[in-house]
Amino acid sequence: MQERLDSDDFDPVDDAKRSSMIYLDNAATTLWKPACVQEAVIKAMSSAGNPGRGIYQAAEDAEKILLQARERVSRYFHAEGAERTAFTQNATEALNTALWGTLREGDHVITTAAEHNAVLRPLYALRRDRHVDISILPVNARGILQMEELHSLFRPKTRAVVMTHASNVTGNVTDIKTASSIAHEHGALMITDTAQTAGEIPVDMQEMGIDILCFTGHKGLLGPQGTGGIIVRKGVQIDPLLRGGTGMQSFDEDMPECLPERLEAGTRNVPGIAGLSASIEWLQAQDLHARHHREMALAKNFLLRIADIPGIRLYGEYDGPDERRIPIISLNIGDVPSGEIAELLWESGGIAVRAGAHCAPLMHIAQGTKEQGVVRFSFCCHNTEEEVESAALLLRSIAQSLI
Amino acid sequence: MQERLDSDDFDPVDDAKRSSMIYLDNAATTLWKPACVQEAVIKAMSSAGNPGRGIYQAAEDAEKILLQARERVSRYFHAEGAERTAFTQNATEALNTALWGTLREGDHVITTAAEHNAVLRPLYALRRDRHVDISILPVNARGILQMEELHSLFRPKTRAVVMTHASNVTGNVTDIKTASSIAHEHGALMITDTAQTAGEIPVDMQEMGIDILCFTGHKGLLGPQGTGGIIVRKGVQIDPLLRGGTGMQSFDEDMPECLPERLEAGTRNVPGIAGLSASIEWLQAQDLHARHHREMALAKNFLLRIADIPGIRLYGEYDGPDERRIPIISLNIGDVPSGEIAELLWESGGIAVRAGAHCAPLMHIAQGTKEQGVVRFSFCCHNTEEEVESAALLLRSIAQSLI
16 A cells, blocks of 8 residues: 655656656556657647537537547557547546446456456456356466466356456466457457557457457557547447436437447547547557567566576566567565565666556466565666666665665 | 538648637636646646556656645535545546445435436436436526425435536526535435536535535636546545556455545546646635626626627526626527527637537426527636627627528
8 A cells, every 4th residue: 555645745846856767667657758749738728629519610629639539549459430439538447338338237257367457346346236257267377368268268148358468467468369269259249458558569459359449548659647448349239337418419318329429428638638649640650560679679688687686586478479578577586575676776776667566466366476566667668778777787786685 | 419520621720710719618618727737737747657556756746746636626625635536537427426326226316407417317327227216306497496396305215416506508506505404404415516616606515515526627627628526525435436456455356445546446637637736726826706706797798788689588597696607698599590600600700609408408408498409608707808799799790680
């Protein structure tokens, strides 16, 4: 549990300290954003009215920002059309919407031990409120999904398989294409959490067989916090979780049938979505494969430099091609609490990582890190080799002092 | 229903046209924001990490931004403590959370014909899913709530009264204090939608007896779109609607019991909330009474200039002190569709208003404006007398040409 902060000690950011920070918590939020993101946010804040709710310029501008963002999201994820994307405030809202919107009384659902609480907690609530049965595909002690067991989990009432595209703890990528083809054989939907992969590795929802894709804007997609979305394939029935005004069909008691309005109640975060739209356009102009390989090279260089630290324990599997990994390295040093390592990294070297439990409880239980947590290093392509080297050196010296 | 726009005709904002726009749709979104809002958003975008999920500077900065915002919101609404405020993306999410979080199987709830679909649609869904009975306090043909009937609507199973603090159609303010004392006599909660009043007129949740207050950031509070919140009095039990990671108690199957974490699943919109925090601080330094009187003076001046236009029909009640009104004037000209008037105002004079149904269906039915809608003019204190005069003159000339 985090200590509560007192706002009295709120000081303006110390630019010197910040500029010397080595930020390796990109799997939580990417701090580096293309300049166009801030520009788009500012422009929208000063010009955009309320989308879909007026016929004058400022309202139309807002509507066009949203439409352009939907088109870019749609192209990025290979969706079937811009209208299939509804914007949410984060991946959590998208996942709650996907699960409450498709699972009905007495349904069965399959999920995995690699999931984040944004999947697990809604499912536990659905078990209580709608008697949804949950089967959990296990991971081994290294946190790797036992995909060969998936077949055996289906039942006649299996409505959906809900699966993360990559673990936020281990960085291992899930073979969604294989899983979705098994799900579809059994007539089940594939719901995929791309919180860790969108912007990192290719996510082609048609090629991968994803029926409902949930994403966040503020991680690999390099957009602002407060953005995300849900993309629903044609023909998939989904009920809204949040209901309210949509600027259309005001006299109907229910939300409109059509997307995206069905899943967008109330005013959207237009400035944030303008920023996300800009970041996606920026990303599309990059060589995304080269970008990912560069990030993986940083992660692998880090790994190489720390693998022989006495007492180190690594989580996840590091074999196989770059396409099966995202740039996350999670570890522990002996039995030292992960939070202690993270604090020493920050205090002695300005190295920002995340420790503790990573909102993925079943993964920690499988790995035996429920109490200890793990220290997670997550890289982005704006990190440098020098930063990686500093982090590795400091980790080694911390380990030596502790063990 | 709005026409769908084609993003191909997306042009950069024409500054000349924008600067000549007379923006009278402040009840939808206030376009004018204090300069500190943009500054706070930009600063947070470039410095804030993921709140509550790291021990390094950028994560602590984000946490402090949220805490400071909670303290400011709490002071503004006279809440019982900063931790009672949970941030949401808009008032709609806050209202959905309030209703789904408190109404249980077979409960009875009282609401009003003045409500927005952000209240009505969740209630209709609760009627279907949890057999919640709904009683509706009526409005008269001018849209005024028949408060004297409230007493008679209570039943033994009445869990809550859900009431807007002011109508987004008529601008009339509800006497929440009287309503809440009646609700409390019957052991019911008072849930209040302040979407139209927060930032406009005083909202003191303790003095007014509000148990759950829902607000939006992008209207009277002058914050960015994508912000809002829910404030829950101590002792009120509320279940979360969205579930996910909170950065604490990761191994519990349910959300934490404590606020605000219980109602904040997933990463918040930190830049937006930083902007809202700045706008509330800015507002608190103003003379809010003088501000409101100035806005009401603009609205009354407009009213004076248009009241004798042949064929004009006004909605709402205009008697009584400024404290009982917010600066909204809704009207029609003969039987002309409201959208036609709004289009002419925009096309001929760059005057931005909202027409049609205003997501408040029962109000339109009571007023007999289901088909016609109403043309709504809503003012902010940065409008000028000249703008008011131009709008009134143009409305008169449009009326003359049409009737």
